[in-house]
Amino acid sequence: MSAAGLPAYEITNHARHGAESRHNLIYWRYGEYVGVGPGAHGRVMGPKGRRAQATERHPEMWLTVVETDGHGLVEDEMLSSEEQGDEFLLMGLRLAEGIEPTRFEALAGKQLDPARISSLIAEGMVEMTPEGRLRVSPEGFPLLDAVVADLAA
Numbered sequence: 001m002s003a004a005g006l007p008a009y010e011i012t013n014h015a016r017h018g019a020e021s022r023h024n025l026i027y028w029r030y031g032e033y034v035g036v037g038p039g040a041h042g043r044v045m046g047p048k049g050r051r052a053q054a055t056e057r058h059p060e061m062w063l064t065v066v067e068t069d070g071h072g073l074v075e076d077e078m079l080s081s082e083e084q085g086d087e088f089l090l091m092g093l094r095l096a097e098g099i100e101p102t103r104f105e106a107l108a109g110k111q112l113d114p115a116r117i118s119s120l121i122a123e124g125m126v127e128m129t130p131e132g133r134l135r136v137s138p139e140g141f142p143l144l145d146a147v148v149a150d151l152a153a
Helices: 022-028 059-069 081-092 101-108 114-122 141-152
Strands: 008-010 041-046 049-055 073-078 126-128 134-136
Touching: 008 022, 022 081, 059 073, 081 101, 081 141, 114 126, 114 141, 134 141
Parallel strands: none
Antiparallel strands: 041 049, 049 073, 126 134
């Protein structure tokens, strides 16, 4: 894909520079999104923090819930700082641009472990960009879940 002018900007998505999916980038950059319709998920900021929401999956039941309750939500939970940090790592490290470690710290309320980062750099799994972003290396992408689990531990 890269040879055809479509580099990977995310582990499973390729596009010409400037033509990346803005919709998907909201998820991967850990932005806010509202889930609408059967089986939809959302992540929104409320007065007390970030909420994880999900709607009824089955269309007929979703419609019944909407008609009864005025919405289709079946899950609406406040995310802890640790959960937000984990989600941010899971989503952001999918991107070729990686993440800003300071944003992780703001969300999770703790720093990423410098020893773990150094170890993963030495193993060739992650790298720091000149701008200070942490990203998974091309060698690390096939092992993304293990890299994220190691950083989140």
